[in-house]
Amino acid sequence: MIPRVIAIGGCGIRALTRRMESGFRNADIIAIDTDRKELTALKKGEKVSFCPEPKRGFHRPFPEDLCQKVEEEKEWLVDLMHGAETAILVSGMGGTTGTFISPLVAGIARGTALFTVAVVSMPFGFEDKRRRSKAEKGLEDLRKQVNSLIVIPVNSILPLMGVEVPLQEAFNTLDGILPHS
Numbered sequence: 001m002i003p004r005v006i007a008i009g010g011c012g013i014r015a016l017t018r019r020m021e022s023g024f025r026n027a028d029i030i031a032i033d034t035d036r037k038e039l040t041a042l043k044k045g046e047k048v049s050f051c052p053e054p055k056r057g058f059h060r061p062f063p064e065d066l067c068q069k070v071e072e073e074k075e076w077l078v079d080l081m082h083g084a085e086t087a088i089l090v091s092g093m094g095g096t097t098g099t100f101i102s103p104l105v106a107g108i109a110r111g112t113a114l115f116t117v118a119v120v121s122m123p124f125g126f127e128d129k130r131r132r133s134k135a136e137k138g139l140e141d142l143r144k145q146v147n148s149l150i151v152i153p154v155n156s157i158l159p160l161m162g163v164e165v166p167l168q169e170a171f172n173t174l175d176g177i178l179p180h181s
């Protein structure tokens with residue numbers, strides 16, 4: 001039976017898009033994001049847009065709004081899981097969308113008796129320190145909700161890439177690794 005692959009946030013969607021470009025078909029894909037542009041770039045799969053209304057002049061979602069949105073859409077998400085035995089979540093910890101939504105969606109998948117695996121990256125060492133602590137917290141929440149957790153040790157990729165790595169190149173390399181895991 002083919003798994004549900006659930007890409008969450010920019011990192012998850014970009015990594016999956018790259019994997020599909022190299023010919024990856026055997027999965028039912030669900031993409032969840034708060035950014036419509038990222039979702040539009042994905043050519044295949046069920047797209048779930050969690051774009052809250054801009055609030056107090058901010059255009060980025062607030063974590064509490066995202067959690068509420070997931071709760072509101074829970075039944076629909078349960079339906080999307082229907083018929084599968086395994087869910088594989090792909091996301092990057094450290095932003096807002098992937099960090100806060102991944103544990104909730106993992107909980108929903110596991111709650112519907114799917115064997116639930118999460119493949120995530122943690123921020124590179126050169127990223128903002130606040131991202132790291134946010135990512136650590138997200139990872140702990142996620143760990144409680146999955147059967148299996150695979151964390152990609154991103155900093156160990158850097159030495160493979162030479163001394164001065166452009167940021168985008170580091171992410172591109174990670175995109176190549178995440179969905180193979």
Ligand SMILES: Nc1nc2c(ncn2[C@@H]2O[C@H](COP(=O)(O)OP(=O)(O)OP(=O)(O)O)[C@@H](O)[C@H]2O)c(=O)[nH]1
Nearest residue numbers: 009010011014092094095096097098123171174175
């Ligand atoms: N593989 C890969 N990782 C990325 C990329 N962009 C960012 N990341 C990593 O993923 C983490 C989360 O970034 P995003 O996925 O863009 O964030 P998001 O989940 O969409 O959350 P918000 O945009 O903040 O709501 C970052 O801190 C980076 O470590 C990318 O293009 N590819």
Ligand SMILES: [Mg+2]
Nearest residue numbers: 009010035097
């Ligand atoms: Mg994003």
